[in-house]
Amino acid sequence: MSTNQTESAARFASPQDVHERLAAVDYLSDDAIASTVFLADRLQKPVLVEGPAGTGKTQLAKSVAELTGARLIRLQCYEGLDESKALYEWNYRKQLLRIQASRVGGGEGPGWNEIEEDIFDEDFLLARPLLEAIRATDPVVLLIDEVDRVELETEALMLEVLSEYQVSIPELGTVTASQVPMVFLTSNNTRELSEALKRRCLFLHVGYPTVERERLIVETRVPGISSELADQVARIVRSLRSMDLRKAPSVSETLDWAQTLVVLGKDSVNEDEAADTLHILLKYQSDIERARAELTGKKR
Amino acid sequence: MLDVLNAFIVELRHAGIPVSLTEHVDAAHATAAIDLGDRATFKAALRATLVKSEDHRPAFDTAFEVYFAGREALEADDLAEEGEEADEDSPDGEGSTGLRGAGKSMGKGGGSTMSAEELAQLLERALTTNDAELRARVAKEAVGRYAGMEPGRPVGGTYYLYRTLRNLELDRVAEDLLAKQRAANGDMGTLEERLATDEIGARIDGMKQAIEAEIRRRLVEDRGAEALARSVRKPLPEDIDVMHATRDEIATLERALQPLSRKLAVRLTRKRRHGRKGPLDFRQTVRRSLSTGGVPIDPRYKHPRPAKPEMVVIADISGSVASFARFTLHLVYAISSQFSKVRSFVFVDGIDEVTRFFDEADDPTDAIARINTEADVVWVDGHSDYGHAFEQFHARYGEEINSRTSVLILGDARNNYHASESWVIADLQAKARHVYWLNPEPSSYWGSGDSIVGEYARFCDRVVEVRTLRQLEQFVGELA
Numbered sequence: 001m002s003t004n005q006t007e008s009a010a011r012f013a014s015p016q017d018v019h020e021r022l023a024a025v026d027y028l029s030d031d032a033i034a035s036t037v038f039l040a041d042r043l044q045k046p047v048l049v050e051g052p053a054g055t056g057k058t059q060l061a062k063s064v065a066e067l068t069g070a071r072l073i074r075l076q077c078y079e080g081l082d083e084s085k086a087l088y089e090w091n092y093r094k095q096l097l098r099i100q101a102s103r104v105g106g107g108e109g110p111g112w113n114e115i116e117e118d119i120f121d122e123d124f125l126l127a128r129p130l131l132e133a134i135r136a137t138d139p140v141v142l143l144i145d146e147v148d149r150v151e152l153e154t155e156a157l158m159l160e161v162l163s164e165y166q167v168s169i170p171e172l173g174t175v176t177a178s179q180v181p182m183v184f185l186t187s188n189n190t191r192e193l194s195e196a197l198k199r200r201c202l203f204l205h206v207g208y209p210t211v212e213r214e215r216l217i218v219e220t221r222v223p224g225i226s227s228e229l230a231d232q233v234a235r236i237v238r239s240l241r242s243m244d245l246r247k248a249p250s251v252s253e254t255l256d257w258a259q260t261l262v263v264l265g266k267d268s269v270n271e272d273e274a275a276d277t278l279h280i281l282l283k284y285q286s287d288i289e290r291a292r293a294e295l296t297g298k299k300r
Numbered sequence: 301m302l303d304v305l306n307a308f309i310v311e312l313r314h315a316g317i318p319v320s321l322t323e324h325v326d327a328a329h330a331t332a333a334i335d336l337g338d339r340a341t342f343k344a345a346l347r348a349t350l351v352k353s354e355d356h357r358p359a360f361d362t363a364f365e366v367y368f369a370g371r372e373a374l375e376a377d378d379l380a381e382e383g384e385e386a387d388e389d390s391p392d393g394e395g396s397t398g399l400r401g402a403g404k405s406m407g408k409g410g411g412s413t414m415s416a417e418e419l420a421q422l423l424e425r426a427l428t429t430n431d432a433e434l435r436a437r438v439a440k441e442a443v444g445r446y447a448g449m450e451p452g453r454p455v456g457g458t459y460y461l462y463r464t465l466r467n468l469e470l471d472r473v474a475e476d477l478l479a480k481q482r483a484a485n486g487d488m489g490t491l492e493e494r495l496a497t498d499e500i501g502a503r504i505d506g507m508k509q510a511i512e513a514e515i516r517r518r519l520v521e522d523r524g525a526e527a528l529a530r531s532v533r534k535p536l537p538e539d540i541d542v543m544h545a546t547r548d549e550i551a552t553l554e555r556a557l558q559p560l561s562r563k564l565a566v567r568l569t570r571k572r573r574h575g576r577k578g579p580l581d582f583r584q585t586v587r588r589s590l591s592t593g594g595v596p597i598d599p600r601y602k603h604p605r606p607a608k609p610e611m612v613v614i615a616d617i618s619g620s621v622a623s624f625a626r627f628t629l630h631l632v633y634a635i636s637s638q639f640s641k642v643r644s645f646v647f648v649d650g651i652d653e654v655t656r657f658f659d660e661a662d663d664p665t666d667a668i669a670r671i672n673t674e675a676d677v678v679w680v681d682g683h684s685d686y687g688h689a690f691e692q693f694h695a696r697y698g699e700e701i702n703s704r705t706s707v708l709i710l711g712d713a714r715n716n717y718h719a720s721e722s723w724v725i726a727d728l729q730a731k732a733r734h735v736y737w738l739n740p741e742p743s744s745y746w747g748s749g750d751s752i753v754g755e756y757a758r759f760c761d762r763v764v765e766v767r768t769l770r771q772l773e774q775f776v777g778e779l780a
Contacts, residue, residue: 015334015341035334035344042333043326050354189354189559190566198352199322205354211502236491239498244665271491295491 027063036204046183048201054250061184065141075129088131095119120171148187222258249281315359439510561634578602608640616711618684624740647689650679687721694724713753725759737763
């Protein structure tokens with residue numbers, strides 16, 4: 001580990017510090033989240049965040065960026081993502097222009113060697129998110145979103161960045177990070193990630209929050225909600241999650257629901273009101289019917 | 301510290317969690333970076349560095365509790381003392397008078413002076429207030445009183461847990477609490493009722509966990525972490541032997557099945573799309589060649605559309621292999637989009653087609669529940685008779701097997717010494733594309749006793765031992 005890396009570390013004093021500063025930007029963490037973010041900073045390792053959809057995985061990266069005052073660089077993964085989209089690409093149009101311009105300039109242009117040296121220069125390099133994060137001189141947070149969507153082979157592209165914080169460009173040499181960015185990778189677990197990738201990361205599973213934490217999240221994120229309603233919302237959602245549903249309500253859906261109830265001017269919900277707005281929480285008709293039957297005690 | 305960590309990691313590896321050297325080093329770095337007195341952080345740090353899959357988490361938790369249980373107890377005692385002091389200082393002593401009394405009596409008497417009634421009261425208070433410290437105290441008392449632990453016995457503690465819980469009668473306590481809430485709030489709506497029940501259920505679960513932790517702590521004191529870890533070690537979900545799974549393990553398996561089948565489906569779709577190149581796409585190639593002056597530099601290929609196989613699943617659902625058949629059917633239907641058609645049949649000594657259940661239900665789980673109650677599979681006495689079931693299958697559906705069909709037979713081939721009628725399988729093999737047999741028994745048992753898998757195996761393309769989800773996933777993955 002070189003010295004400048006050690007210097008740039010220590011964004012946080014303790015896990016408690018992480019927790020409080022995240023809370024200040026309206027992100028309520030728990031022990032696991034706070035400790036892992038803290039360690040990611042101390043050990044200078046990327047964090048692999050896994051968990052069901054809508055539990056705040058991406059939001060975590062955004063919030064960390066916000067509280068450290070860093071710029072968020074986001075790489076959205078998809079099938080078919082390749083080097084030229086993730087790492088870097090030579091701007092060949094500009095290179096062509098450069099070659100032509102040198103010929104137009106006058107009879108005796110510069111020699112081939114000069115041109116070659118010239119066109120494989122940083123000026124002709126298009127930095128894609130990974131390289132951009134490495135080259136950045138201002139503080140950045142790199143978010144590699146839904147990393148499970150790329151093919152197994154493409155993962156290998158990221159390994160150098162994730163472990164060494166550098167990118168090797170054959171024509172140019174190695175670009176090393178001047179400061180170690182915080183890196184978050186999110187995964188919805190639609191496939192096993194490779195051992196190589198997992199080994200380089202700290203692992204954080206963000207599941208559904210406990211009922212107390214969920215209530216706090218609702219209170220923080222939905223302005224103007226009565227504490228009674230927040231409590232009810234959190235408890236109803238917990239009951240829903242304990243049912244055998246095809247898709248359990250996520251935190252973001254809980255927030256949408258709470259928001260709706262506030263807009264409707266409710267201070268508390270009774271079972272009919274809850275049943276009538278269930279479609280915000282649940283996305284399958286069979287789930288809605290089952291939940292309605294269980295909550296109101298009426299059979300379909 | 302490093303020694304303890306080392307032992308802990310050895311235990312994790314024994315439990316089946318792959319921990320690499322890099323991760324070990326990371327964990328050591330992590331412990332250096334954090335405050336070791338903070339147990340939650342310590343645990344989170346180890347988890348973040350050592351466990352890279354949510355499925356492995358229960359195994360990690362168990363090992364962690366065993367190896368670091370002593371520390372928790374120590375801290376709990378400290379906390380308890382602090383708590384008492386705080387209680388006396390606090391001006392608002394009204395609600396906690398009883399609590400303080402109970403706490404003191406325990407503190408002095410070393411934990412055995414409490415009567416059964418006092419304990420019951422304390423338990424109720426712990427559940428009403430949902431206070432972690434009080435909960436730990438109740439657990440301590442209850443285990444001391446009821447578990448009847450004998451030093452030196454090489455057990456994992458399940459029996460102690462059972463004894464403690466039986467004596468505490470948590471179910472009755474829950475009922476009482478609910479009744480009290482009902483009385484206090486007057487008439488509760490169904491929603492309130494449901495919420496209250498869930499709340500109490502969650503608290504009771506918390507109580508059970510506290511008791512379990514307490515038992516574990518005492519066992520560690522008695523026999524040392526390493527010995528205990530061996531007896532409480534549980535297999536990872538994908539390694540559970542389906543045929544001999546306990547009820548808890550079945551529940552674990554069911555939870556593991558959903559993500560597993562989803563992953564499998566995604567993987568297969570991708571494989572299908574990316575597997576091979578199809579024939580040359582002439583039109584696209586010519587179009588592309590326009591930008592290179594008509595020279596076809598960049599040939600384009602059509603997407604391949606390999607024919608999807610038809611699938612016929614014939615499953616033994618007699619008692620011994622029922623859960624195995626259930627998981628396999630579930631998995632096959634979860635990836636049914638990979639097949640052009642799936643038909644399923646179940647048998648014990650008679651056979652019945654159950655495809656319709658899957659067509660009607662939008663969730664395989666529902667369909668499987670209906671199979672157990674509605675399928676007509678008993679012919680004489682409800683003991684497996686492979687021969688008769690196969691004969692019936694051949695008579696009724698034999699005509700529909702053709703060269704596009706893959707036949708999948710699930711069962712242990714324990715035929716209760718009936719005739720094997722293996723000619724049916726021979727005939728199926730002649731007609732169908734493939735005949736596979738999945739056997740949930742370890743292959744060393746095949747052919748012993750009334751197992752006649754060998755007789756059928758002659759006519760199968762493959763006979764595979766499938767005892768765990770891992771093996772099942774692997775087989776199904778190769779199939780599609």
